[in-house]
Amino acid sequence: MTELSKTGAALGEPAPGNAPDAFLAVRDLKVHFPTDDGLVKSVDGLSFQVEKGKTLCIVGESGSGKSVTSLAIMGLHRLGAQGKHVQMSGEIWLDGKELVSADPDEVRRLRGREMAMIFQDPLSAMHPYYTIGNQIVEAHRVHNDVSKKVARKRAIEMLDRVGIPEPDKRVDGYPHEFSGGMRQRAMIAMALVNNPELLIADEPTTALDVTVQAQILDLIRDLQKEFGSAVVLITHDLGVVAEIADDVLVMYGGRCVERGSVDDVFERPQHPYTWGLLGSMPRIDRETSERLIPVKGQPPSLINVPSGCAFHPRCPYADIPKGDVTRTVRPELQQVGGGHFSACHLSPEDRTRIWTEEIAPKL
Amino acid sequence: MISYILRRTFAAVILLLVVTAVTFAIFFLLPRMAGQTADQLAQQYIGKSPTKADIAAVKQNLGLDEPLYAQYWHFIKGIVSGATYNLGPTTAHCDAPCFGYSFKNHVAVWPQLTSRLPVTVSLAAGAAVMWLVSGVVIGVISALKPRSFFDRTFMGVALAGVSLPMFFTGNLALLLFTYQWPIFGRTYVPFTENPAQWANTLFPAWCSLALLYSAIYARLTRSGMLETMNEDFIRTARAKGLRERNVVARHGLRAALTPIITVFGMDLGLLLGGAVITETVFSLPGIGQYAVQGITDNDLPPILGVTLLAAFFVVIANLLVDLLYAAADPRVRLS
Numbered sequence: 001m002t003e004l005s006k007t008g009a010a011l012g013e014p015a016p017g018n019a020p021d022a023f024l025a026v027r028d029l030k031v032h033f034p035t036d037d038g039l040v041k042s043v044d045g046l047s048f049q050v051e052k053g054k055t056l057c058i059v060g061e062s063g064s065g066k067s068v069t070s071l072a073i074m075g076l077h078r079l080g081a082q083g084k085h086v087q088m089s090g091e092i093w094l095d096g097k098e099l100v101s102a103d104p105d106e107v108r109r110l111r112g113r114e115m116a117m118i119f120q121d122p123l124s125a126m127h128p129y130y131t132i133g134n135q136i137v138e139a140h141r142v143h144n145d146v147s148k149k150v151a152r153k154r155a156i157e158m159l160d161r162v163g164i165p166e167p168d169k170r171v172d173g174y175p176h177e178f179s180g181g182m183r184q185r186a187m188i189a190m191a192l193v194n195n196p197e198l199l200i201a202d203e204p205t206t207a208l209d210v211t212v213q214a215q216i217l218d219l220i221r222d223l224q225k226e227f228g229s230a231v232v233l234i235t236h237d238l239g240v241v242a243e244i245a246d247d248v249l250v251m252y253g254g255r256c257v258e259r260g261s262v263d264d265v266f267e268r269p270q271h272p273y274t275w276g277l278l279g280s281m282p283r284i285d286r287e288t289s290e291r292l293i294p295v296k297g298q299p300p301s302l303i304n305v306p307s308g309c310a311f312h313p314r315c316p317y318a319d320i321p322k323g324d325v326t327r328t329v330r331p332e333l334q335q336v337g338g339g340h341f342s343a344c345h346l347s348p349e350d351r352t353r354i355w356t357e358e359i360a361p362k363l
Numbered sequence: 364m365i366s367y368i369l370r371r372t373f374a375a376v377i378l379l380l381v382v383t384a385v386t387f388a389i390f391f392l393l394p395r396m397a398g399q400t401a402d403q404l405a406q407q408y409i410g411k412s413p414t415k416a417d418i419a420a421v422k423q424n425l426g427l428d429e430p431l432y433a434q435y436w437h438f439i440k441g442i443v444s445g446a447t448y449n450l451g452p453t454t455a456h457c458d459a460p461c462f463g464y465s466f467k468n469h470v471a472v473w474p475q476l477t478s479r480l481p482v483t484v485s486l487a488a489g490a491a492v493m494w495l496v497s498g499v500v501i502g503v504i505s506a507l508k509p510r511s512f513f514d515r516t517f518m519g520v521a522l523a524g525v526s527l528p529m530f531f532t533g534n535l536a537l538l539l540f541t542y543q544w545p546i547f548g549r550t551y552v553p554f555t556e557n558p559a560q561w562a563n564t565l566f567p568a569w570c571s572l573a574l575l576y577s578a579i580y581a582r583l584t585r586s587g588m589l590e591t592m593n594e595d596f597i598r599t600a601r602a603k604g605l606r607e608r609n610v611v612a613r614h615g616l617r618a619a620l621t622p623i624i625t626v627f628g629m630d631l632g633l634l635l636g637g638a639v640i641t642e643t644v645f646s647l648p649g650i651g652q653y654a655v656q657g658i659t660d661n662d663l664p665p666i667l668g669v670t671l672l673a674a675f676f677v678v679i680a681n682l683l684v685d686l687l688y689a690a691a692d693p694r695v696r697l698s
């Protein structure tokens with residue numbers, strides 16, 4: 001409890017249980033899955049917030065819990081056959097309503113209306129047997145008491161808005177008849193049909209051609225400006241982050257290791273894992289051989305999470321902090337600047353020195 | 364679409380001709396290859412202690428000494444324009460479509476088939492409705508609560524249902540509900556005569572047959588639903604804020620049922636060619652029972668007729684299933 005309130009205080013947020021000022025606020029979120037191999041701690045104490053009109057990018061390698069986090073906000077873990085077994089705790093505040101403890105049907109009514117989601121692979125994310133139009137109509141009519149005709153008009157309008165040519169014809173097409181980029185546009189149209197105030201996009205461009213990726217990101221950015229919604233964008237493409245994010249959250253092993261404004265994280269990163277990520281970022285102005293230096297080692301097990309700092313088996317600086325502290329004590333998020341947090345035992349002096357002397361010159 | 368159907372129909376006709384040829388060959392060529400002479404074949408059609416002249420006459424009249432292709436040709440011709448068989452003192456006429464003539468019982472095959480078909484259709488259709496509904500419902504509930512008490516119980520029952528032979532379940536049902544406690548009728552009554560009596564007699568047979576199939580369908584549905592409910596588009600449907608029951612019905616079932624329709628069409632097609640064991644156990648005068656009679660009497664024309672009819676249903680079912688599938692899954696292109 002003391003630990004919690006300390007963290008809360010450090011984050012400059014009201015005490016747990018009270019509605020925060022932020023539009024979306026996630027506090028100490030935990031999502032655990034019991035499996036035959038053990039308890040998978042996919043998300044283990046995550047906190048962040050997003051204001052309307054702002055974009056938060058969540059980055060981190062595969063398996064760090066990005067998708068689980070986004071599905072948790074949408075309340076999608078609790079559904080279906082596995083839903084009963086999922087263990088969720090913490091708080092998710094959306095526009096003053098707490099969702100983790102809320103009645104599932106109440107969360108359902110928010111889904112698709114106040115919060116909507118775009119998925120990675122639009123082909124598999126759309127029902128193969130229904131036309132694009134019918135799927136958008138369905139999304140609209142769940143939350144709006146309108147006739148099919150009105151909803152269809154709305155669907156065509158949305159398809160037009162996301163840049164699909166001849167929307168009055170394409171509305172009757174099936175997902176497989178669309179190109180990848182057009183499908184993702186249609187998916188976006190479907191997500192935005194009810195003007196949601198929160199849009200979550202889970203790697204919306206990963207499955208697309210490079211040329212199309214930029215267009216889709218532009219579209220998301222334009223729509224955000226137009227509707228003033230809050231956007232949570234999940235990606236492992238730091239190039240995208242640099243372009244689109246207001247804030248960045250770096251996840252490692254189900255926890256946040258660094259969080260801050262996009263400038264903080266790119267210009268003054270304060271965590272060795274973030275340094276590693278930045279080092280692996282492809283740069284057009286570099287030689288191919290220099291470009292990709294992936295973070296060495298394996299992602300951590302989420303069942304037997306490494307003791308102390310979960311990153312310590314892969315961290316080149318694990319031995320710098322005195323004693324056994326990196327291996328025995330889990331570092332909590334510490335404020336390292338206005339709105340900038342990092343979870344690392346390195347002293348501020350060490351961090352600044354390593355970043356300016358060893359890392360930054362090589363990027 | 365129209366041209367596809369025409370082409371498929373044409374292909375179906377060709378296929379049926381091939382099936383006829385092969386069946387014909389099996390029934391008329393194999394015995395010869397096994398060493399039976401035309402004389403021996405002819406002998407079957409005459410009573411005890413035939414004379415040489417009798418045999419020769421039968422051989423001549425039935426064309427048994429003709430080459431096989433000529434016999435086949437006669438058979439096909441009979442289907443189109445009927446046939447007349449010269450049986451020594453008498454002649455037997457077999458109207459078109461003539462699918463052979465049973466010399467043992469002195470009846471043409473086709474009228475037998477048409478009069479027995481309603482029985483088989485009654486049996487198959489009633490059982491099909493039962494197994495489809497029960498199988499799908501049980502499969503869906505099991506899939507929605509996998510490893511629950513319901514799931515385990517019904518999958519256990521399903522396993523038993525698949526493994527228990529019709530001889531067992533059918534006879535048990537007969538013993539208990541027709542003889543021990545005579546709730547159900549014993550002799551088949553046509554639907555047109557008395558629908559209530561019709562259903563009453565068929566009910567135990569429907570149940571026994573449905574048990575066998577619904578077990579299979581429950582397992583099919585369960586695995587299909589389990590797979591479908593993990594699909595990305597289900598997550599999307601939930602993300603829209605749909606109620607879970609609509610997610611299951613409109614998105615899950617819609618996708619999971621489509622392949623089941625295929626299996627269903629084929630199973631039904633197969634059954635229409637005669638539910639041999641069920642009809643035998645429940646003494647239903649259907650196509651299957653006719654085939655069994657033909658076999659026990661060593662009477663080739665009925666067997667050939669039933670085989671062809673069964674092949675016809677399978678081919679038609681195949682065609683319908685393909686059309687249905689294309690209608691159900693827009694990704695399938697008919698070409």
Ligand SMILES: Nc1ncnc2c1ncn2[C@@H]1O[C@H](COP(=O)(O)OP(=O)(O)OP(=O)(O)O)[C@@H](O)[C@H]1O
Binds near residue numbers: 041060061066082
């Ligand atoms: N339903 C579940 N049951 C058990 N484990 C799960 C479940 N869902 C996710 N996980 C585990 O949680 C971890 C985090 O998964 P998640 O999908 O959030 O990763 P991610 O950060 O989105 O990775 P990627 O970049 O590959 O999409 C993974 O190890 C995954 O195996």
Ligand code: SF4
Binds near residue numbers: 312318321326
């Ligand atoms: S706490 Fe230690 S191991 Fe973890 S990132 Fe910092 S230096 Fe590396």
Ligand SMILES: [Mg+2]
Binds near residue numbers: 066067068202
């Ligand atoms: Mg993911």
